[in-house]
Amino acid sequence: MDLLTPSLKNLLDLWLNEDIGRGDLTSITLNKSNASAHWVAKEKGIFCGGFIIKHLFERVDGSTDIDLLIKDGESFLPDQKILKLKGNASSLVAGERTALNIAMHLSGISTATAALVAELNGTDVQLADTRKTTPGLRILEKYAVRCGGGINHRLGLDDAAMLKENHLAWTKDISTAINSIRMSAPWTTKVIVEAETTEQAKEAVLAGADAILLDEFSPEELHKIVPQLRELAKKASSHNGSGQIILEASGVNPNYLKAYAATGIDLISSSMSITKSSWVDFSMRFDELH
Numbered sequence: 001m002d003l004l005t006p007s008l009k010n011l012l013d014l015w016l017n018e019d020i021g022r023g024d025l026t027s028i029t030l031n032k033s034n035a036s037a038h039w040v041a042k043e044k045g046i047f048c049g050g051f052i053i054k055h056l057f058e059r060v061d062g063s064t065d066i067d068l069l070i071k072d073g074e075s076f077l078p079d080q081k082i083l084k085l086k087g088n089a090s091s092l093v094a095g096e097r098t099a100l101n102i103a104m105h106l107s108g109i110s111t112a113t114a115a116l117v118a119e120l121n122g123t124d125v126q127l128a129d130t131r132k133t134t135p136g137l138r139i140l141e142k143y144a145v146r147c148g149g150g151i152n153h154r155l156g157l158d159d160a161a162m163l164k165e166n167h168l169a170w171t172k173d174i175s176t177a178i179n180s181i182r183m184s185a186p187w188t189t190k191v192i193v194e195a196e197t198t199e200q201a202k203e204a205v206l207a208g209a210d211a212i213l214l215d216e217f218s219p220e221e222l223h224k225i226v227p228q229l230r231e232l233a234k235k236a237s238s239h240n241g242s243g244q245i246i247l248e249a250s251g252v253n254p255n256y257l258k259a260y261a262a263t264g265i266d267l268i269s270s271s272m273s274i275t276k277s278s279w280v281d282f283s284m285r286f287d288e289l290h
Contacts, residue, residue, distance in 0.1 A: 113148025
């Protein structure tokens, strides 16, 4: 995943312009002094955002020196130093708030993701994210999920074809919908069907779907349907070639992840680590003026 795209560089400028505007009115008090500073964690968590911090400060002032003391995806403890900075004091202050905000947000997602992933330790089930992300921040939030040990679902509507509730409500039937996608999309395209009933799931398998997203099924229901879908996929292998199908659970209760994992599904998708995460608290502290 190439994170530093031209669009992301433009986003960095947008963030900085939002905060700095026509110029920091307090910078005159620093008298163009050089300074050193560091970031410290106020709680434990999983770090994410080192690369974006470096590029943010460099866009404020290319002469700023940033020394990351921890890598993305690594854990940290309260009072642990995260990074060191050296440079023009006014430049450090100008980039401080924006850099802290994005790093605290991304680290919060990584930390929340790691907690969910820990519940799945010892199973073969992976935790995937969803498209329920903050507009403009999707690639960064999905990167944060990866730093927390999760995996990424599709980045956008052009990654894979997923037939969701409204598609199924407004189309003739699942088989017709899948065939229309196969006829118009590249042959490499994966087709996923969101099923809310056992009947929909079975119809999707027979229609040649590559994956079934089983939405809001209980662990008890999944125990029953998963073996049925596996067997049905083998019988319908003439549709999708291998007889293999990916079975994904969504709309799950996070308190019962182990129970879901024990049903024979391949992965669990959830937006919770993004939409329900809290920011991890960091602080920038000046060491001295030079």
